[in-house]
Amino acid sequence: MEKRYETVFILTPVLSEDQAKEAAKKFEKILTDLGAKVNHRENWGLKKLAYPIQKKTTGFYHLIDYTGKGTEIAELELQFKRDERILRFLTIALEKHGAAWADKRRAKGSEAKVAKTKKAEA
Amino acid sequence: MAKNEVRFLNPPTVEAKKKKYCRFKKLGIKYIDYKDADFLLKFVNEQGKLLPRRLTGTSLKFQRKVSQAVKRARHIALMPYLADGLK
Numbered sequence: 001m002e003k004r005y006e007t008v009f010i011l012t013p014v015l016s017e018d019q020a021k022e023a024a025k026k027f028e029k030i031l032t033d034l035g036a037k038v039n040h041r042e043n044w045g046l047k048k049l050a051y052p053i054q055k056k057t058t059g060f061y062h063l064i065d066y067t068g069k070g071t072e073i074a075e076l077e078l079q080f081k082r083d084e085r086i087l088r089f090l091t092i093a094l095e096k097h098g099a100a101w102a103d104k105r106r107a108k109g110s111e112a113k114v115a116k117t118k119k120a121e122a
Numbered sequence: 123m124a125k126n127e128v129r130f131l132n133p134p135t136v137e138a139k140k141k142k143y144c145r146f147k148k149l150g151i152k153y154i155d156y157k158d159a160d161f162l163l164k165f166v167n168e169q170g171k172l173l174p175r176r177l178t179g180t181s182l183k184f185q186r187k188v189s190q191a192v193k194r195a196r197h198i199a200l201m202p203y204l205a206d207g208l209k
Contacts (some may be wrong), residue, residue, distance in 0.1 A: 008198050050202040051202050051204075053199060065181065088199060089198075090194060097153035098153045100153070104134070117157050
């Protein structure tokens with residue numbers, strides 16, 4: 001039985017924007033190599049943390065939404081723990097309402113993007 | 123004057139109690155997103171502690187989900203574990 005999961009992770013602000021993107025890509029590759037299907041990815045950019053973690057007050061937030069058997073999560077989290085660029089991570093399983101909400105949110109997000117580009121064109 | 127007549131200095135104000143309701147049931151919200159910290163802020167006090175159901179009127183089913191969402195939000199530093207003057 002395949003399930004849908006969502007992982008949010010925070011990268012240290014010491015990295016540059018490009019390095020952060022590269023690190024995010026690395027973790028995405030781990031997932032795809034293990035046979036998970038990435039549905040969606042989000043980059044929230046540099047955000048302020050609600051409380052300091054490892055003496056850092058900001059971090060790069062990334063989100064990956066994927067479908068898999070659940071066996072790849074252990075490997076992904078192991079890699080998270082080994083990587084010192086990761087401040088924090090959270091993986092949750094999306095139940096049917098959660099999945100519906102994620103799709104809706106994504107649709108809304110892309111609409112907003114389209115609206116923005118349209119505005120820019122006009 | 124009748125013996126057991128009670129007189130008030132100010133007329134007693136009898137307010138009709140406003141019925142509390144579960145906003146999730148009323149609005150048909152099925153999933154509480156832990157990523158939406160602004161929304162979850164409605165369910166914590168200014169110290170960042172969860173408010174009881176007695177105050178927010180949330181049904182038990184959704185209170186459990188709210189608490190889960192707040193705890194997830196705290197873990198990924200979208201909400202504080204402890205705060206002072208959050209509102």
